[in-house]
Amino acid sequence: xxxxxxxxxxxxxxxxxxxxxxxxxxxxxxxxxxxxxxxxxxxxxxxxxxxxxxxxxxxxxxxxxx
Amino acid sequence: xxxxxxxxxxxxxxxxxxxxxxxxxxxxxxxxxxxxxxxxxxxxxxxxxxxxxxxxxxxxxxxxxxxxxxxxxxxxxxxxxxxxxxxxxxxxxxxxxxxxxxxxxxxxxxxxxxxxxxxxxxxxxxxxxxxxxxxxxxxxxxxxxxxxxxxxxxxxxxxxxxxxxxxxxxxxxxxxxxxxxxxxxxxxxxxxxxxxxxxxxxxxxxxxxxxxxxxxxxxxxxxxxxxxxxxxxxxxxxxxxxxxxxxxxxxxxxxxxxxxxxxxxxxxxxxxxxxxxxxxxxxxxxxxxxxxxxxxxxxxxxxxxxxxxxxxxxxxx
Numbered sequence: 001x002x003x004x005x006x007x008x009x010x011x012x013x014x015x016x017x018x019x020x021x022x023x024x025x026x027x028x029x030x031x032x033x034x035x036x037x038x039x040x041x042x043x044x045x046x047x048x049x050x051x052x053x054x055x056x057x058x059x060x061x062x063x064x065x066x
Numbered sequence: 067x068x069x070x071x072x073x074x075x076x077x078x079x080x081x082x083x084x085x086x087x088x089x090x091x092x093x094x095x096x097x098x099x100x101x102x103x104x105x106x107x108x109x110x111x112x113x114x115x116x117x118x119x120x121x122x123x124x125x126x127x128x129x130x131x132x133x134x135x136x137x138x139x140x141x142x143x144x145x146x147x148x149x150x151x152x153x154x155x156x157x158x159x160x161x162x163x164x165x166x167x168x169x170x171x172x173x174x175x176x177x178x179x180x181x182x183x184x185x186x187x188x189x190x191x192x193x194x195x196x197x198x199x200x201x202x203x204x205x206x207x208x209x210x211x212x213x214x215x216x217x218x219x220x221x222x223x224x225x226x227x228x229x230x231x232x233x234x235x236x237x238x239x240x241x242x243x244x245x246x247x248x249x250x251x252x253x254x255x256x257x258x259x260x261x262x263x264x265x266x267x268x269x270x271x272x273x274x275x276x277x278x279x280x281x282x283x284x285x286x287x288x289x290x291x292x293x294x295x296x297x298x299x300x301x302x303x304x305x306x307x308x309x310x311x312x313x314x315x316x317x318x319x320x321x322x323x324x325x326x327x328x329x330x331x332x333x334x335x336x337x338x339x340x341x342x343x344x345x346x347x348x349x350x351x352x353x354x355x356x357x358x359x360x361x362x363x364x365x366x367x368x369x370x371x372x373x374x375x376x377x378x379x380x381x382x383x
Contacts, residue, residue: 005156006154006156025156027154030154030163031165031201031202033151033193033194033198033201040190040193042197043197043201058153059153059154060151060153060154060194061151061153061198062163062195062199063149063150064127064128064135065126065127065148065180065329066125066126066148066178066271066328
């Protein structure tokens with residue numbers, strides 16, 4: 001299954017939830033927020049939100065800014 | 067040739083804020099000469115349900131390294147810092163996060179929507195910031211510094227997009243601090259839309275040009291704070307952007323601002339920690355100056371030493 005992750009194409013091995021994707025990226029404990037197709041997916045819903053072919057996923061965090 | 071006396075003594079009061087009623091309504095710490103080397107603390111800054119001890123809010127961007135940022139925040143005395151929301155860098159080997167260098171237990175984080183050019187994007191980014199700050203248990207989850215920008219060259223606010231996003235975010239329960247242009251009309255519109263604070267730009271972000279149009283900033287402050295213009299003395303107005311040096315902060319506070327937000331002026335100074343210290347002192351200086359009742363500007367001189375008893379020849383007399 002292919003998704004777009006932070007603007008880059010990414011192949012996933014079979015079906016995956018948001019929580020599984022974060023685990024695969026090593027970000028399960030990192031303070032981050034996830035959007036799928038421009039909609040926020042709250043942390044409580046990460047384990048149940050299944051990703052679909054072609055989903056646009058953004059994983060964001062906090063950086064320095066003014 | 068001698069000018070008429072009326073001209074010589076005419077004051078130029080346009081930008082002197084010292085007579086404005088909103089400066090006199092807040093609680094004012096007394097100045098007790100020679101009893102304490104420590105300046106009295108200013109009253110806290112209230113923005114919606116938030117209370118800040120320091121009226122200086124500092125950004126966390128553009129520092130050469132995180133330890134310098136950390137020391138500069140400390141020196142600034144700020145208890146609120148801004149951050150931005152960006153893509154997680156999925157291939158970063160070092161993996162150090164700015165959050166490891168921010169004392170989250172004593173700082174309120176103010177997430178911004180920098181980089182947003184539409185109201186929709188600003189709402190998206192606000193929600194993402196809130197999601198992260200909720201996970202961190204930081205009170206900053208409840209608010210946002212709203213920026214909807216017009217273009218990348220000027221980074222000036224898009225007033226239409228800002229107003230649209232402000233309404234949406236207020237509806238969604240955010241305490242919204244609106245970055246705005248120095249225009250009293252849009253400032254009042256943002257306030258009416260539920261913005262908890264309007265933050266007019268002194269000059270473009272990162273330009274270091276200080277208060278480019280002091281008269282406009284004064285009009286924004288009057289509009290939002292003077293009862294006769296439909297304002298309220300306790301409505302917080304924070305001058306945001308353009309601060310290049312400490313005197314710019316003094317200037318903003320003299321015009322009646324409640325606080326100042328800056329980033330580049332500290333982060334890109336040659337000695338950011340020392341500059342942060344200077345900015346902190348400037349904020350105090352400006353706050354007191356605004357309430358001390360400065361003298362009117364005059365075109366001509368007014369001798370400090372008495373004329374009576376001079377033993378000299380005075381030209382023209």
